[in-house]
Amino acid sequence: MTLSIQDKAVLINAIRDIPDFPKPGIIFKDITTLLADKDAFKVLMNHLAERYSGYNLTHIAGIDARGFIFGAALAQMLGVGFVPIRKKGKLPYTTVSEKYSLEYGVDEVEIHIDAFSGVESPRVLLMDDLIATGGTAYAAANLINKVGAECVEACFVMGLDFLSGQSKLRDLVEVYTVIGVD
Ligand code: AMP
Numbered sequence: 001m002t003l004s005i006q007d008k009a010v011l012i013n014a015i016r017d018i019p020d021f022p023k024p025g026i027i028f029k030d031i032t033t034l035l036a037d038k039d040a041f042k043v044l045m046n047h048l049a050e051r052y053s054g055y056n057l058t059h060i061a062g063i064d065a066r067g068f069i070f071g072a073a074l075a076q077m078l079g080v081g082f083v084p085i086r087k088k089g090k091l092p093y094t095t096v097s098e099k100y101s102l103e104y105g106v107d108e109v110e111i112h113i114d115a116f117s118g119v120e121s122p123r124v125l126l127m128d129d130l131i132a133t134g135g136t137a138y139a140a141a142n143l144i145n146k147v148g149a150e151c152v153e154a155c156f157v158m159g160l161d162f163l164s165g166q167s168k169l170r171d172l173v174e175v176y177t178v179i180g181v182d
Contacts, residue, residue, distance in 0.1 A: 001051060003043075008179065010043050011034065011040055011043060011044055011157075011178065011179055012179060014033055014040035015030065015031055015033065015157075015179075016030040016032075016033045017029065029130055029158055029181070031066060031157065044070075044157065045070075045073055045074065045077060047178065048070070048074050048155065049078060052074065052125060052155075053078065055125065056123055058116070058122045058149075059075070059081040059083050059119070059123075059124045059125075060072075060074050060078070060080060060081075060124070060126075061082075061111070061125070061126050061127065061140065061144055062082065062127045062128070063085050063109070063140050064084065064085060064090070066128065066130075067085070067127045067128035067129060068082075069129075070127050070128075070129065071127035074125075074127065081119075083111065083112075083116070083124070085109050085110070085111050085126075085140045087107070087108070087109060088107075088109070089110075091110050091112055093113070093114070094114075095110035095112055096110065096143060096147055097110040098110075098140075098142050098143050098146070099139070100135040100136060100138065107135075108139075109143060111143040111144070111146075111147055112147075113147060114147075116147060116148060116149045121150070122149035122150065123150050124144050124151050124152065125152060125153055125154075126141055126144060126151055126154040126155065126173070127154075127155050128140075129158065130156055130159070131154075131156045131160065131166060131169070131175070132160050132163055132165055133163055134165025134166060134168050134169040137154050137156075138168060138169050138172060140154075141154055141169070141172050142172070151173050152173070152174065153174040153175070153176055154173050154174070154175050154176070155175075155177075156175075156177045156178070157179065158178070158180075158181055159175075159177030159179070159180050159181065160181050161181060161182045162181075162182055
């Protein structure tokens with residue numbers, strides 16, 4: 001269930017740091033290198049599949065856009081459905097939306113109103129690549145609850161542990177990060 005030190009190192013080494021992207025002072029955690037490394041991608045996905053196999057999930061909800069990649073792969077491995085949570089204006093059917101604050105201004109995420117319809121007591125795992133301030137994930141977890149499902153945990157490949165995002169999100173939902181970055 002817990003990742004070995006060796007496997008953790010495989011994942012950490014597969015993620016690339018891009019300094020000053022998208023703006024000065026930000027170290028962008030680039031997961032494209034992990035995706036292109038079949039062994040590292042397999043280590044990650046096998047770990048997640050093992051962790052969540054006993055959770056009785058009905059769906060994985062992935063956050064636009066990198067959460068789609070990990071979320072959809074995990075949904076297939078677990079044999080559950082996948083639901084996208086997208087930036088405003090991208091989903092074609094009737095949506096429910098939630099605003100959240102950014103450093104400057106606000107952003108908005110949406111989910112289809114019927115995302116979990118037809119399933120009794122949906123149990124949903126929220127998935128994204130990284131939690132920074134936690135604002136996006138907080139809004140996404142609220143959306144899952146708003147459309148009548150239970151968000152049982154929020155899972156991230158990486159957590160920026162020097163930011164306070166995780167503790168705020170923990171007020172709403174259990175949080176799991178595969179790798180902590182300090
Ligand atoms: P936040 O709402 O602040 O937790 O931001 C989370 C979203 O922004 C996630 O979808 C991440 O993919 C992205 N993000 C924020 N900071 C970084 C970073 N340093 N490197 C890569 N992605 C980031």
